[in-house]
Amino acid sequence: MKNYAFILLVMVPFWAFCQEVKVVFDKSIPIDATTFAGRDGFENYFYLKNEVFHKKSDTKEVQYANFSLGIPSKIDLIxxxxxxxxxxxxxxxxxxxxxxxxxxxxxxxxxxxxIIASYAGLSSLNSLWIYNTINQQLLLYNFQLNTIKSIGNPFMETPSLYQSNFNYFYWINSQNELFSMSIFGDIAALGKIQKGDSYQIINDQELMICRSNSFYIFDFKTKKEHKILDVEKSFKNYYYKDQILSIFTNEEITNFKIIRP
Incomplete structure (x- = not known):
């Protein structure tokens, strides 16, 4: 009954705002974790339990820990x-x-x-995005060839948020304006967004924003955001991939399918 109560709390306010997108409860998964990192397309779930990093499926679980380094500040599952x-x-x-x-x-x-890095994430062609705080320069570090390439000009100010995928590095400035930079150094202004509690780049066209337990999608082309979900139950964090929004509470991960036209 607990899962169905949770569905009603999120679904009732949702339909009042957005008829063209459908949110459907998928399943809930018990989890003993301190931090939920995300899921992949093969139904593997990644999380931290204190300093130990876990990858868990229905049939198997593997772990990694490096106690000399402690808890990772960022986990990239791209x-x-x-x-x-x-x-x-x-x-x-x-x-x-x-x-x-x-x-x-x-x-x-x-x-x-x-290099003193404040951000690192996987890019394409055996490279990593790295933000170097020494000179506020974005770098591509090829970990096979051990080469470093500066991308674009140094930043004029420290971004308030960094995220990336294979081809683009994204950031938000102090005016809450969203930008992207390609692996070739091309910069695009993607629009001014309303402040949120957290953000996740969905793809090269959209940003998910979580604000006061509500979820929104900001479209880079239209420069508009649309509410997709209200959540009444408190949660710790979330992860969106392949049209599945996974919401992590203290006890479980609840998955919702975001069905879009």
Missing amino acids: NSLKTTLFFEKFNTIVLLDGQLNEIQKIDLSKASTP
Whole structure:
């Protein structure tokens, strides 16, 4: 009964705002975690339990821990066969394979170019996006060739948010304006957004915004946001992938299918 009560709380206010998008309860999954990192397209769930990183499916669970580095400050699941853990405190990146075996550990303090990173995420062509706080410069670091390339000009101010995918690095400035930069250094202004509690880039066209337990999608083309979901029950964080919105509470992950025309 608990799941059905949760559905009613989120569905009733939702339909008052948006008829062209349908939200359908999928399932709830019990989880013992301190932080939910996300899910992939193969129904694997990634999370932290204290300092241990877990990958769990219905049939299997694997773990990774590096107690000398502690808890990762960022987990990038854009490619679950090359999961990227960024340990900002130690200026270190760890790459893991699909079984959470360590592929490579990169100490940016030993790079040929001085780097103190505040962001790291997987890009294309065996590269990582890195934001270097020393000179506010965006970098592409090729971890196979051990080469570093500056992308674009140094930032004029420190962004309030960074996110990335294979081809683009996204940031929000102090005026709450959203921008992207391609791997070639091309910059696009994507619009001014309303402030949110958290954000997630969905794809190259849309941004998900969570604000006061409500979810919105901001369209880069129309420069408008649309509410898709209200959640009455408190939650810790969320993750959106492949039209599934996963909401993490203290006890479980609740999945909703976001069906769009």
